[in-house]
Amino acid sequence: MKFRIERDVLADAVAWTARSLPVRPPVPVLAGMLIEAGDQLKLSSFDYEVSAQMTMDIDADEPGTALVSGRLLAEICRSLPAAPVEITTDGAKVTLKCGSAKFTLLTMPVEDYPSLPDMPPAAGTIGSDAFAAAVSQVAIAAGRDDTLPMLTGVRVEIEGETVTLASTDRYRLAVRTLRWKPERPDISAVALVPAKTLSDTAKSLTSGAEVSIALATGGTGEGMIGFEGGGRRTTTRLLDAEFVKYQSLWPKETSAVAEIQTGPFAEAVKRVGLVAEKNTPVRLSFRQDEVVLEAGSGDDAQAVEVLGASLDGQDIDIAFNPNFLLDGLSAIGSDVARLAMTTSTKPAVITGKPADEGDPDYRYLIMPIRLSS
Amino acid sequence: MSRKQQLHRPGPPPGPPGDDTGCTVLHVDMDAFFVSVELLERPELRGRPVVVGGAGPRGVVAAASYEARAFGVHSAMPMSRARRLCPQAAVLPPRHDRYAAVSAGVMEIFRSVTPLVEPLALDEAFLDVAGARRRLGRPAEIGRMIREQVVARQGITCSVGVASTKFVAKLASTRCKPDGLLVVPADEVVDFLHPLPVAALWGVGERTEESLRRLGLRTVGDLARTPVDTLRREVGDAVGRHLHDLSWGRDPRSVTASVPDKSIGAEETFDRDIADPEAIRRELLRLSDRVGARLRGSGQAGRTVAVKLRRSDFTTVTRARTLREPTDVAREVYATACALYEASGLEGVPLRLVGVRVENLVAAGTTPRQLALGEPETGWRQAEAAMDLAARRFGAGAVRPAALVRADRESDPRHGRETDVDR
Numbered sequence: 001m002k003f004r005i006e007r008d009v010l011a012d013a014v015a016w017t018a019r020s021l022p023v024r025p026p027v028p029v030l031a032g033m034l035i036e037a038g039d040q041l042k043l044s045s046f047d048y049e050v051s052a053q054m055t056m057d058i059d060a061d062e063p064g065t066a067l068v069s070g071r072l073l074a075e076i077c078r079s080l081p082a083a084p085v086e087i088t089t090d091g092a093k094v095t096l097k098c099g100s101a102k103f104t105l106l107t108m109p110v111e112d113y114p115s116l117p118d119m120p121p122a123a124g125t126i127g128s129d130a131f132a133a134a135v136s137q138v139a140i141a142a143g144r145d146d147t148l149p150m151l152t153g154v155r156v157e158i159e160g161e162t163v164t165l166a167s168t169d170r171y172r173l174a175v176r177t178l179r180w181k182p183e184r185p186d187i188s189a190v191a192l193v194p195a196k197t198l199s200d201t202a203k204s205l206t207s208g209a210e211v212s213i214a215l216a217t218g219g220t221g222e223g224m225i226g227f228e229g230g231g232r233r234t235t236t237r238l239l240d241a242e243f244v245k246y247q248s249l250w251p252k253e254t255s256a257v258a259e260i261q262t263g264p265f266a267e268a269v270k271r272v273g274l275v276a277e278k279n280t281p282v283r284l285s286f287r288q289d290e291v292v293l294e295a296g297s298g299d300d301a302q303a304v305e306v307l308g309a310s311l312d313g314q315d316i317d318i319a320f321n322p323n324f325l326l327d328g329l330s331a332i333g334s335d336v337a338r339l340a341m342t343t344s345t346k347p348a349v350i351t352g353k354p355a356d357e358g359d360p361d362y363r364y365l366i367m368p369i370r371l372s373s
Numbered sequence: 374m375s376r377k378q379q380l381h382r383p384g385p386p387p388g389p390p391g392d393d394t395g396c397t398v399l400h401v402d403m404d405a406f407f408v409s410v411e412l413l414e415r416p417e418l419r420g421r422p423v424v425v426g427g428a429g430p431r432g433v434v435a436a437a438s439y440e441a442r443a444f445g446v447h448s449a450m451p452m453s454r455a456r457r458l459c460p461q462a463a464v465l466p467p468r469h470d471r472y473a474a475v476s477a478g479v480m481e482i483f484r485s486v487t488p489l490v491e492p493l494a495l496d497e498a499f500l501d502v503a504g505a506r507r508r509l510g511r512p513a514e515i516g517r518m519i520r521e522q523v524v525a526r527q528g529i530t531c532s533v534g535v536a537s538t539k540f541v542a543k544l545a546s547t548r549c550k551p552d553g554l555l556v557v558p559a560d561e562v563v564d565f566l567h568p569l570p571v572a573a574l575w576g577v578g579e580r581t582e583e584s585l586r587r588l589g590l591r592t593v594g595d596l597a598r599t600p601v602d603t604l605r606r607e608v609g610d611a612v613g614r615h616l617h618d619l620s621w622g623r624d625p626r627s628v629t630a631s632v633p634d635k636s637i638g639a640e641e642t643f644d645r646d647i648a649d650p651e652a653i654r655r656e657l658l659r660l661s662d663r664v665g666a667r668l669r670g671s672g673q674a675g676r677t678v679a680v681k682l683r684r685s686d687f688t689t690v691t692r693a694r695t696l697r698e699p700t701d702v703a704r705e706v707y708a709t710a711c712a713l714y715e716a717s718g719l720e721g722v723p724l725r726l727v728g729v730r731v732e733n734l735v736a737a738g739t740t741p742r743q744l745a746l747g748e749p750e751t752g753w754r755q756a757e758a759a760m761d762l763a764a765r766r767f768g769a770g771a772v773r774p775a776a777l778v779r780a781d782r783e784s785d786p787r788h789g790r791e792t793d794v795d796r
Contacts, residue, residue: 345750
């Protein structure tokens with residue numbers, strides 16, 4: 001194997017591929033990054049859950065394949081001087097030359113490396129920036145407790161031209177709908193994707209204009225979802241768990257709808273929340289023209305702040321975990337936040353105030369904190 | 374327990390009682406409490422070796438009369454061993470409700486002296502009598518009065534240590550047992566402490582004693598003359614400083630009327646080891662139920678659930694998980710305890726003891742609670758509150774999980790040793 005490549009191109013490709021190297025490899029070869037050079041250069045990594053493969057056009061002088069320590073290769077590529085890189089195999093070693101620097105790396109047996117899972121059949125495409133934004137809006141509500149796997153995922157529902165993403169940690173629920181271009185107009189599929197992997201993946205695929213999503217609806221590649229864009233393709237094993245039936249959780253009625261400037265509201269929640277001890281709430285009292293934010297009680301430090309707000313409906317007192325509230329406010333992507341509430345113990349729904357009156361494409365449901373029984 | 378008892382030297386100390394000026398802390402300790410209470414109803418056993426404790430194969434001595442102690446029997450000793458040491462002893466099963474009733478009467482006497490009563494157990498308490506001197510006299514006088522009243526009203530004897538600090542008072546009461554009173558004058562504390570073995574100090578367990586012995590420190594005096602930095606290096610920062618302070622009689626802890634619970638727990642030693650995961654889970658349910666009832670009874674909720682699992686060879690595994698929200702619901706404690714048990718790798722392994730404990734306690738009523746999505750308005754918490762009401766009216770266990778009703782009917786290997794363990 002022998003090929004030359006630009007330093008920046010290589011560093012980018014290696015860094016992206018190295019993301020799915022296992023931290024503690026279950027078998028030694030999985031610590032490796034597979035380099036395949038021919039008409040194209042392919043870099044691959046796999047940890048049995050997530051696979052990543054980067055493909056780019058090169059012109060190899062001699063085609064060939066090698067398996068080297070991924071971690072080490074990534075660190076080396078990050079630190080190389082700005083000069084073209086030449087990679088050659090020399091028996092059981094790989095030599096990497098860049099400017100006046102030269103590295104010799106040990107190789108692992110290529111034949112021991114597992115073959116990467118097949119990409120499931122393509123289901124459709126979506127704008128990469130829009131997809132990354134939507135995933136980040138939803139992934140904030142996913143749980144991090146691995147003992148409840150169904151709460152650590154983002155549910156992806158595909159129904160014709162509509163994709164719905166949803167996640168919940170039992171205390172809040174974030175749902176985003178967006179349009180995409182399906183391969184077949186009558187496509188219908190669901191998948192539960194690990195939230196962390198999905199949000200990392202979506203962010204890392206914004207180099208291309210579009211992301212193609214591959215999802216099996218039975219047959220090959222079941223239990224797997226694939227993403228491809230800008231020469232990068234990655235597959236992830238799906239969570240095998242039942243997602244909460246969340247449609248019934250939306251409140252059927254609301255007794256008060258408040259509208260507040262998102263930025264100042266978030267700032268005030270942050271300030272007042274400074275005195276809220278762990279697991280204690282920020283209390284909100286909505287009146288006709290204002291909202292009073294309070295935190296802390298009894299012998300603890302206390303804070304209070306008043307903001308202008310418009311309220312349609314009855315006055316209401318309600319308390320929230322300040323971090324949950326801030327997550328929602330930061331995700332709505334709108335200058336005006338709209339809170340629809342029912343009672344102090346019923347879920348509230350946060351949305352951005354839409355430019356035109358229609359169903360908002362992002363809704364964040366948050367459970368209040370009950371002050372005392 | 375046994376080691377501490379070896380420190381005890383019976384009989385009142387020689388010489389007249391010392392100067393009690395400034396000695397405002399009293400430690401009152403009932404003499405062989407459980408046995409003394411039993412003897413009230415079994416006077417024919419007076420003067421004979423008597424042991425209170427579980428009679429089963431895994432029974433443990435809860436208390437021994439002084440006559441039985443002369444044979445080397447002491448509490449926390451396996452009953453089988455006690456029987457070998459003293460075959461002629463009368464073995465009585467423990468009746469905790471009786472002891473609790475007598476204890477309540479004794480504590481009432483203490484509280485008539487001072488509101489500053491800190492109970493350590495059913496049978497011992499610290500009293501701060503600084504505020505009672507004008508009304509009732511000098512501390513030694515008050516100690517004598519308490520001893521008379523306990524005998525007159527409850528028919529049992531106790532020993533009183535009088536000193537300027539809690540731990541010296543406790544040592545003093547141990548020293549003058551049974552039926553004694555000892556004043557350790559403030560200016561004789563060092564003379565009193567220094568000849569004692571290091572194990573006499575509060576906080577010196579077997580491990581610490583071992584570390585100290587490596588340094589050649591056998592008595593409290595040895596400890597006192599060792600530079601505090603050396604001690605800190607050997608036994609840890611906090612412990613080292615603490616022990617050094619104690620060795621010079623410095624103990625800043627004051628008598629506090631009610632010490633908030635740090636945890637509420639219950640554990641069970643089986644008569645025969647149990648390996649069946651179903652039976653272990655049933656036991657976890659029973660213990661969780663009891664812990665839940667006691668949490669709700671005391672108006673507390675806890676965030677951390679811990680289980681204790683002891684194998685046949687006494688190796689013990691403790692696993693804890695902190696929940697997102699504090700709970701006082703037995704169902705939630707049980708679910709967490711089961712998950713911990715399953716994750717412990719001891720499923721199917723024969724166990725001799727299991728325990729469930731809830732830590733990180735907060736006041737339940739005033740703690741804000743994060744509500745969860747789709748959570749029913751009324752759930753297990755309300756069901757368990759209803760169980761509490763039924764128990765109040767018809768007795769404990771009037772309503773209980775169906776899994777436990779069956780278990781009680783079968784001849785199951787429980788009823789070995791069952792203890793509530795609060796810290």
